[in-house]
Amino acid sequence: MRHVYECPLRWSDMDAFGHVNNVVFLRYLEEARIDMMFRLAREAASDAFTGGSVVARHEIDYLRPLVHRHEPVTVETWVSKLGRASLTVSYEIKDSAEVYVRASTVVVPYDLESGRPRRLSAEERSFLEAYVDDSFDNRASTGVR
Template sequence: MYVAQVRPRWSDMDVFGHVNHANMVTLLEEARVPLLFDEAGRAGLPEFSKGMVVVRLAVDYRAPIVVGGQEIRVEITLKDLKFASLTLAYQVHDGPGARDKVAVTAETVLAPYDVATNRPRRLTAEERAFMRTRLTEAGA
């Protein structure tokens, strides 16, 4: 499992004082980018940062997240790994701690993309191993 702390901004709030549904998608992106770009890059896997596209996105809102200046906890796990895509599962807590209420669950299907050829590409064996190791409970 990968854990990210993200801070909702005042501009993420809707008229009801909650994080707007569309802005939650941006917060999910902010949670996964350090994993796929920074951590993968440090592990010798720079291709993720050169091209990764969202193929599918599903978000379930279970409770509101109120913008109060605090970070929220986003837990990311690997749900599925194929040769040309991966599915990340998210649990977004309404505060920074693991015991804070899960307010949002989500999934994204991502595909590595070669921007030079404008085509999807297959995951390398090393990328697949990184994702399996980094995003499973045993690899946490």
């Protein structure tokens, strides 16, 4: 299953060429990831990810320029790898006609009190398992290696 997030484009997202700026795409990914891992996960298990998490890595392939418009873009999010103490979240930013970005983020659960990484809780793992789709290889689909 994939999480679907409708992300609005803002006027301030544009660069001097009228396209959405490359760094803004990371914010779109963050918004979708937060909606899935914090809003939905906490609805499923009230203590999910309350200890924190950190981003360990981003990988992003810009496939097409996205021109500012009033309609939102869709950010599809899923878990492409689920470990004991990390997970990889994959994404597509698209509309009905085009895929603009394919990306992935390695997320590490984090204990804010101790300042150290931690393992996923049973509740977090159970929630994330519903979003696992390891059949999609981001690099293979774009030809980027």
